[in-house]
Structures are given as structure tokens and as C-alpha cells.
Amino acid sequence: MKGNGIQGISGAVRWLLQAVSGLLLIALLGVHMIANHYIAAGGLRTYEEVVAYLSHPVVLAWEVIFLIIVTFHAVLGVRSVLYDLGPSPHTQQWIDRLVGLAGIGAVLYGLWLLWAIT
Amino acid sequence: MSEQKVTFRVFRYKQGDTAPHYDTFTVTVNERTTVLEALQAIRRDQDGTLVIRHSCHHASCGTCGMRVNGKEVLACVTNVLELGTPTVTVEPLQNAPLISDLVVDMGPFYETFSQAHLPFVRRSEYLPDAEVAEGVPFHMRFESCIECGLCVSACPVVASDAEYLGPAALAAVWRVVQEPRGTEVPPLLDWVNSEHGCWRCHVALECSEVCPSNVDPGGNIMALRQELVRRALGLSHG
Amino acid sequence: MLQETRALHPVRRRGWKGWFAVRKRHLGYVAFALNRLTGLGLVLYLIIHLVVLSMLARGPETWDAFIELAKSPAFLLLDVILLAGILFHGLNGLRVILVGLGIGVHRHKELFWGLMLLAAILFIFGAWGFLVV
Known part of the structure; x- marks a missing residue:
């Protein structure tokens, strides 16, 4: 029954990855929220402030890691919800392709955006 | 033993029906009557076409599983008056092929x-x-x-x-x-x-x-x- | 024989609506339904958030104009709802992980309420930060 891609790894590993990414998100999202909406004056940053904030390499790295992990967690989560609908093996393959592409697309778009403004 | 009347709203479905419906029966129960006994009374005294499945009457055989007031229970050990509702809704188990009334294909x-x-x-x-x-x-x-x-x-x-x-x-x-x-x-x-x-x-x-x-x-x-x-x-x- | 009876008898299955059929169900079921709802909501938010951030690429005028709009009460209310969703999904998710690892399987309700107490405290502080500061 084992296929390629996301299906190729065992359910146990997939569950662990979702759990670990979830745990990481508690930290990553916590800092993301505090930095962007609480420390920033007025809860939101102006363009200039966004650029200044992202100019710090640690901040940039943190936001890149956050982008990757949050997308990964969302992709696995949506996949799981769709699999709960009992799709046929053929549909399962399409689900994997679509959520995989959406995830890669979201990360590439985010990286481009960071590159464009820094 | 004090007796009292309870209304049973029972899920009905027969082969060939386009959709299930509910029938209402009034049953006299006492504080010891179980849902299974009430359903057997309905079948005996009011509607012989009501299909139910049971065997042991003491939670060992697992054949009288159904949904009572929206919860899955064994009808044989579910006391009617302890449910505390004037109307008791009885439905078959979900997620299984429906054969007739309260009986699903296991x-x-x-x-x-x-x-x-x-x-x-x-x-x-x-x-x-x-x-x-x-x-x-x-x-x-x-x-x-x-x-x-x-x-x-x-x-x-x-x-x-x-x-x-x-x-x-x-x-x-x-x-x-x-x-x-x-x-x-x-x-x-x-x-x-x-x-x-x-x-x-x-x-x-x-x-x-x-x-x-x-x-x-x-x-x-x-x-x-x-x-x-x-x-x-x-x-x-x- | 089995195949024949299966074809004959309709299966009463609620489908995805069953995920949210919480009437008469217990705490774990409600937590699952809310986890699913908040999870899907957060995915939707993530998509919107990424699309909105594209305004950054269009330069300071576009972004700063949007920021002014985002400081309006309607947006702040959405932020508060978002915060509630994040806190529920994150802390309930922690419970799901712990229970999956065999920690608190039979105390999962107490675990839930403990984590929700933490969520409520963080929510009050967080919402206060959004609305007042």
C-alpha cells in the first residue's frame, strides 16, 4: 500500500512530524505574534518598520523558519481532513499532489516576498 | 411499583422505502422497565412489524445496540425512566447498512x-x-x-x-x-x-x-x- | 453474500457533518470538532494573511494605507477571534499530542480544562493588548 511522496513515509512518522511541527509552532507563532503585534507600536508595523525589523538576520531566519513550519503543518492538516472524507486511492494521490504543490507554492511565494522587501 | 406512560418516537424504515420516518407509541412503564422491554411491548401489543434485535437481556451479547435520545446504548440495560425525558427517541446505529427499523447489518x-x-x-x-x-x-x-x-x-x-x-x-x-x-x-x-x-x-x-x-x-x-x-x-x- | 447485502441496504453515514454533530456528545468530541473548525479557519487565515502581505511588495503607500485600515475596530475584532482560534488550536493540540503519547489518556478532560484555563488567561492578556495598548 506504500506509495511515493507523503504516502511513502509511515503513518507514525507523519503523525510525529505533525506533532513536532505543532509544538514548534507554539514557540514560532508565539514570538511572531508578540514581535509583530505587541512590541510593534500600535500593534502593526508601517512599511519602514517592517523593513527595519526584517533587516536583522536572526529575525529574518526566524520568520523564514516560521513560514516553512506553519505551511508544513497546514498542508499535513488539510491532507488529514481530506483523507477523513474517505477518498479513493486515486483521489488520495491527487490530494497529495495538490496540497504538496500548494505548500511549496506558499513557501516560495513567502521567500520571494521577503526577498522583495529586504 | 408506580406506573407511568412514556412516549416512544421510533425510527422506522423498510426495504424499498424512499426515506425513513418516525412512529410514535405510548407505553406504560415502571421504574424497572428497560428500553428493550418497552420496544418488545410495542412489538407485542401495538405494532407487530417493528423489527428489533436482541438476545441475552444482560449486556453480554451486544446485539441490542441502538441510539436512544441520540446516544449509543445497549437497550437491554437502559432504564426508561432514568433517561428523564417525556419522549424517548429510538434510532438504529449509524455508519452501518440499515436492514429494517432498528436493525442494522453487522x-x-x-x-x-x-x-x-x-x-x-x-x-x-x-x-x-x-x-x-x-x-x-x-x-x-x-x-x-x-x-x-x-x-x-x-x-x-x-x-x-x-x-x-x-x-x-x-x-x-x-x-x-x-x-x-x-x-x-x-x-x-x-x-x-x-x-x-x-x-x-x-x-x-x-x-x-x-x-x-x-x-x-x-x-x-x-x-x-x-x-x-x-x-x-x-x-x-x- | 456480504457484497450483495451491502448493495441492498443504505448506510446511514453523516459524512463531514458528523464531525460537527456534537449534540449529546462528550468533551473529547466537542474538542475534536472545535480543533477541526479552528484548524480550517487558521488555514484560511494563513492564505488571506499571505495574500495581504503581497501589498508589501507594492511599496510603502499601499502598505501604510492598509495598516491604517487594519487599525479599525472591525479588523481588531477579527484579530481577537483569530487569537481565540490560535490559542484553542495550539493548546488543545498540545493535549492531542500528549494523549497520543500516552500522557493523560484517562485524564484528558482535566488536561483539557487545565489548558483551556491557560488559553483563557492568555486570551485576556492578548485581547487586552490588541484592544487597549
Whole structure:
């Protein structure tokens, strides 16, 4: 029954990855929220402030890691919800392709955006 | 014994019907009347076409599972007046083929469940100090699961995924892993480590809430999950 | 034989609506339904958030104009709802992980309420930060 891609790894590993990414998100999202909406004056940053904030390499790295992990967690989560609908093996393959592409697309778009403004 | 009248709103469906409907019956009950007895009274005195299934009347056979006021129960041990509602709604189990009225086809359930190869009896863990008769190695008892299917009816994932192995079969596999009694464990672990195996469970744990026999299917699925994670990390052998 | 009976009899299955059929169900079921709802909501938010951030690429005028709009009460209310969703999903998710690892399987309700107490405290502080500061 084992296929390629996301299906190729065992359910146990997939569950662990979702759990670990979830745990990481508690930290990553916590800092993301505090930095962007609480420390920033007025809860939101102006363009200039966004650029200044992202100019710090640690901040940039943190936001890149956050982008990757949050997308990964969302992709696995949506996949799981769709699999709960009992799709046929053929549909399962399409689900994997679509959520995989959406995830890669979201990360590439985010990286481009960071590159464009820094 | 004080008697009182209770209204029963009973799910009705016959082969060929385009849609199910509900019939209402009034039954005189006392404080000891069970839902199963009330349904038998309806069948005997009011409508002989009402189809129900039962056998033992004491929560051992698992054949009278149904939904009473929206909850999965064994009708034989569900007291009518203790429900505390003036109208009692009775429906068949969900997520199973409907044969007639309150009776569903348990075939698919048994088909999946039997793949776990769970023996009927286990070594008893009760009264460890009890004396054992000569010539008997140890006390035995039946496995807890009575195969009533309440957990499968209550599970939100079975509601949407017909391929999901479901709480009863997964719990049975964990029992075999715990105490293999000659059964090969690795193929069973592979079976439940599949897309529609134990990873589809999302910890609603309603199975354990409705189980009438203390199987704790949800807890067993979590134990299975731990075992598979341990094996994936190379922490468990065997 | 089985195949024949299966074809004959209709299966009463609620489908995805069953995920949210919480009437008469217990705490774990409700937590699952809310986890699913908040999870899907957060995915939707993530998509919207990424699309909105594209305004950054269009320069300071576009972004700063949007920021002014985002400080309006309607947006702040959405932020408060978002915060509630994040806290529920994150802390309930922690419970799901712990229970999956065999921690608190039979105390999962107490675990839930403990984590929700933490969520409520963080929510009050967080919402206060959004609305007042």
C-alpha cells in the first residue's frame, strides 16, 4: 500500500512530524505574534518598520523558519481532513499532489516576498 | 411499583422505502422497565412489524445496540425512566447498512473486526490470589469487547470515512499486541499503520464514552499509536 | 453474500457533518470538532494573511494605507477571534499530542480544562493588548 511522496513515509512518522511541527509552532507563532503585534507600536508595523525589523538576520531566519513550519503543518492538516472524507486511492494521490504543490507554492511565494522587501 | 406512560418516537424504515420516518407509541412503564422491554411491548401489543434485535437481556451479547435520545446504548440495560425525558427517541446505529427499523447489518463490522484475530478468551487479571483448581493452569475470562458496534456508530471519523478501520477493530489489535496468544503481531501492526488505520483517529474519544463493556477503544488506539511511534523511532523491538 | 447485502441496504453515514454533530456528545468530541473548525479557519487565515502581505511588495503607500485600515475596530475584532482560534488550536493540540503519547489518556478532560484555563488567561492578556495598548 506504500506509495511515493507523503504516502511513502509511515503513518507514525507523519503523525510525529505533525506533532513536532505543532509544538514548534507554539514557540514560532508565539514570538511572531508578540514581535509583530505587541512590541510593534500600535500593534502593526508601517512599511519602514517592517523593513527595519526584517533587516536583522536572526529575525529574518526566524520568520523564514516560521513560514516553512506553519505551511508544513497546514498542508499535513488539510491532507488529514481530506483523507477523513474517505477518498479513493486515486483521489488520495491527487490530494497529495495538490496540497504538496500548494505548500511549496506558499513557501516560495513567502521567500520571494521577503526577498522583495529586504 | 408506580406506573407511568412514556412516549416512544421510533425510527422506522423498510426495504424499498424512499426515506425513513418516525412512529410514535405510548407505553406504560415502571421504574424497572428497560428500553428493550418497552420496544418488545410495542412489538407485542401495538405494532407487530417493528423489527428489533436482541438476545441475552444482560449486556453480554451486544446485539441490542441502538441510539436512544441520540446516544449509543445497549437497550437491554437502559432504564426508561432514568433517561428523564417525556419522549424517548429510538434510532438504529449509524455508519452501518440499515436492514429494517432498528436493525442494522453487522456484517461489514464483523468482517473488519475479525481481521484483528482477537481470541474470545484471555487470561483473567481479576482476583490474582484466587486459588486455581487442579489441572487448570490459570483463570480465564472472555475478552471485554462484545462486538456491539456502539463505538463505530459514535465515531466522527467513521461517519465520513467508510474505509477507516474504526475503534473496535483497532482496540482488538491492541489487545492482540498486548497478549498475542500465538498470533503474528507485525502484520497486524502494518494493517493498522495504514492511511485508514489508527492515524485517522483524532482523539474525540467518544468510543470510550459509549463502550458498555470497558474496552476503552480510544485508550487502546492511543496505546497502539505509542507502540507504532516507538517502532518508527527504533525504540521497540519484537 | 456480504457484497450483495451491502448493495441492498443504505448506510446511514453523516459524512463531514458528523464531525460537527456534537449534540449529546462528550468533551473529547466537542474538542475534536472545535480543533477541526479552528484548524480550517487558521488555514484560511494563513492564505488571506499571505495574500495581504503581497501589498508589501507594492511599496510603502499601499502598505501604510492598509495598516491604517487594519487599525479599525472591525479588523481588531477579527484579530481577537483569530487569537481565540490560535490559542484553542495550539493548546488543545498540545493535549492531542500528549494523549497520543500516552500522557493523560484517562485524564484528558482535566488536561483539557487545565489548558483551556491557560488559553483563557492568555486570551485576556492578548485581547487586552490588541484592544487597549
